[in-house]
Amino acid sequence: MSEVTLEMSLKPFKAIDNASIDRVITRMFRQWAMVIEKFDSVAVLLWSADGSELLDYSGDLEKTFEWAHFIGRANEFDGDWDRKRDPQKLSPHARRYEYTEHPVSFSYADLRAIVLALKTVGEAVSGKSVRVGTTLDPGPEFSISDFKYRRHPEVCTAGSMGAKSFMVSYETLHADDYPYRAYPEGIPEGLSLATFLGAQASCFMEDMGFDYLWLSNGFGFGAENWATTGPLFDGERFTCDTKYIDEVCNKTLKFWHDFREACPNFEVQTRGTNLSVGIDFATDGCATKAIYDGDFDLVPPPNSPWAALDKNFGLELAGFMSRIAELPAGKGYMYRYYLHDPWWINSPWFDRYEGEPHDIYLPLSITRLDESGKPERSGYLNILTVDTSFGEMPDEAVATVAPHLMRALDTAPDAVPPFVWVYPFEEYQTKDPATGSYRLSKAFFEDWFMIRAINEGLPVSGVISSAHFARLVEHVPSAFANSVLYVPVPQAGSPLERALMAHGECGGRAVVYGSLTNAGTGLRARLGVSLDEPLEGRFDVEFAEIPGWEGELRSTKLAHNAELSDGGIDTVLDQGADNTLALTTVRRGSELRVISVEARDASSGDGLFPGAGTFVWLRGTNDHEVKQGGNLLKPYARSSCYITSAEMRRALSRFGFDIHFDMVDADAHVPVITIHRHENAFIFSGYCRDTTVGCRMHFPLGVPVLIGHEVAIHEGVGHYHFPRSFRRECRVFVEQTEGVVSMTEYGPVSMVMRRRVLLEGLKDATMYVFPERNQPEKCELLLNSVKPNSTGEPFETELVETPWGWAYRTEHVTGHVMVSTEFDEITYLEEQKGACHE
DSSP, rough: OOEEOOOEEEESSSSOOOHHHHHHHHHHHHHEEEEHHHHSSSEEEEEESSSSSHTTSSSTOOOOOOOOOEEOOOOTTTOOOOOTOOTOSTTTSSEEEEEESSSOBBBBHHHHHHHHHHHHHHHHHSOOOOEEEEEEEEEESSSHHHHIIIIOOOOBBBBBBBBTEEETTTTTTOOOOOHHHHHHHHTTTTTHHHHHHHHHHHHHHHHTTTTTTEOTTTTTOOOOOOOOTTTTTTTOOOOOOOOHHHHHHHHHHHHHHHHHHHHHSSSSEEEOOSSSSHHHHHHOOHHHHHHTTTTEEEOOOOOOHHHTTTOOHHHHHHHHHHEEEEEEEOOEEEEEEEOOOTTTTTTTTTTSSTTTHHHHTGGOOOOOOOOSSSSSSEEEEEOOSOOTTSSOOHHHHHHHHHHHHHHHHTTOOOOOEEEEEOOOTTGGGOOTTSSSSSOHHHHHHHHHHHHHHHHTTTTOOOEEEEHHHHHHHHHHHHTHHHHHHEEEOOOOTHHHHHHHHHHHHHHOEEEEEEEEETTTTHHHHHHTTEEEEOEEEEEEEOOOTTTGGGGGGOOEEEEEEEETTTSSEEEEEOTTOOEEEEEEEEEETEEEEEHHHHHHHOOOOSSOOTTOOEEEEEEEOOOOOOOOOOSSSSOOOOTTSSSSHHHHHHHGGTTEEEEEOOOTTTTTHHHHHEEEETTEEEEEEEOSSTTTTTEEETTTBBEEETTTTTEEEEEEEEEEEESSEEEEEEEEEESSSEEEEEEEEEEEOSEEEEEEEEEEEEEEEEEOOOOOGGGGGEEEEEETTTTTSSSBBBOOEEEEEEOOOEEEEEEEEEEEEEEEOSSSSOOOHHHHHHHHHH
């Protein structure tokens, strides 16, 4: 990774003499030294205010500015708090509090001195180059803003935190006579906010010594940055006016053109919205692809911290993957971790996350696949923030978080994962070639469907854009032969459709989801289905007998909203479709429709990876409803409505991956899981919001045995109870009928072996062992060894090439097996053997 960013406010600077400033900076860089060491360079993102210090800057260095010395919302509006629940306005959401009794006053000269000290002291302490960034937030939270709420309220047209509370990037300004640094005579009437911001930011950053600008809370990515509604979706209907959609899209794009024309020389980093690329376009007309392709020198938005704070990891991970499926030219992507909140009296690591590292392990298990199909890791790590709401920088936070960050970085994805999302990054933002219109409901529905699927336990952790996928498969049809793909139904005749069909023809496996109304006849024929009259409303659900489903509590009632779900349910099974099995059907009176099918290739054998050439199609419905007054859709309860997105995980059983959950309560939260590859291992990461939920797993090679866990095997299926959060390595799969199997780290106690792991509880087992780094020559297996672990009972092993790398296979094993890995370099140790014996 190239750059680590320490985000901080000015609150730790409780005195502003040079010695005090240097002490704060020195302490910060020393605290984070272990993490900094892994990166090429360091940045500090300085939350001095909300960007109003930039907007108000006149060039007078002796002038003081409003800074973020409050707890709670700095800008108070009459009438927009909950009078019933908080009549005295005691909540920090209704009023502001000083963070300390006597906050210091900062001038622009003081700010410039702090920026310079961050670079000079930071470089001296860390030995790395240091950049410093400044921030702009469109809302009312962080510091008092005369510019936004008194001088130019006309640009605050979004209602994210009350009526007219957020600036919208593409608004225009009324005239004023305030002496700005870029406009000494004041702002002329009708000047675009983008042009003003670009010119003013360029002057401010040059004068203060800043190196880049951070645009916060969705600024530059549409109008309403948090809500599911927007100019193109009112909560009930999507607009069909293509001309209007184009106008809305062009507004956001014009912001970037105007801004860059006025500020051409400074990098921009972005926070983005709380949603996904498809939802942002469908509701706000935010053309992310056009922004990425616009040569605007911007770093794309990272994972949303807000979704993780609300425990909506489906939203965080799906949104993150949608944003990085494609990237601006020459830019990497960012992972951002919410450590402390310097404004709202919470430190997520200690309170929201309970000291658990799930929001480290889950996002850092995501694999972005580039145009060649190679995994590309994130290039930026941001820590938001190193200080608390009271300006403290607690050592405990760094000491407890840093090891998890290091572990996640050290076990980052390095290969194509077993489950890959093919994301239609471009298609969602362009017109349907067949009709010349946009399909807003398709983008909206399919992203919400994936969000809920991840929240229902789908372990997808890799993403590739549909354009990259289509070009890659055109040249290498078997490029993804060893993964299960998740692909939205492609448009008839599109490159994605051709690539999907080619993938299947060469034995590839795919779960295809969404409406088939506009699909090609070839895909429908392959699935063995046809179209009938579309239906919506409530249905009864009928299921095929599929092992493993019976343990999951579910309703047999389905609610389908056609507007939120890309049309009605219109699919029926073809007569005589011999290789197609209807998995789920819905019925209303005499009307019958199929909503999930398995279309198995007639020549498909089981082998090590069953289901070659098989497609599973899921119609899906939007398992949410619009909640008036809420920012997000409200999930349907599992006890009252059949959750179709859960079939995304259940479909994996058709390819030999059984992942099922046992729940006491039908509405229990099931674990969120990712599975990625690292050095020939399978790395399981997860978050269990409800630890009473059990997990049953069986994969094509057997039961995955996670290092550091016990697994109870019953009738060949592994039963796990996971802790709140986990990141566990799996190198062994076991096939046996009954018993408790465990795998634990074991002291190597060897001058040759650098690592030993003990596998216990085997009963007439067949097992596969994946050597580290795909180096079988450095792996030793000893059956029923005794200390000092140099010998064991003889047993036969066979080195086989599986779809996921080299593995040792052996049968009829009873007892325990010591799995040992040699040092990479043992020449010196070999030379010392004689001396050691003497």
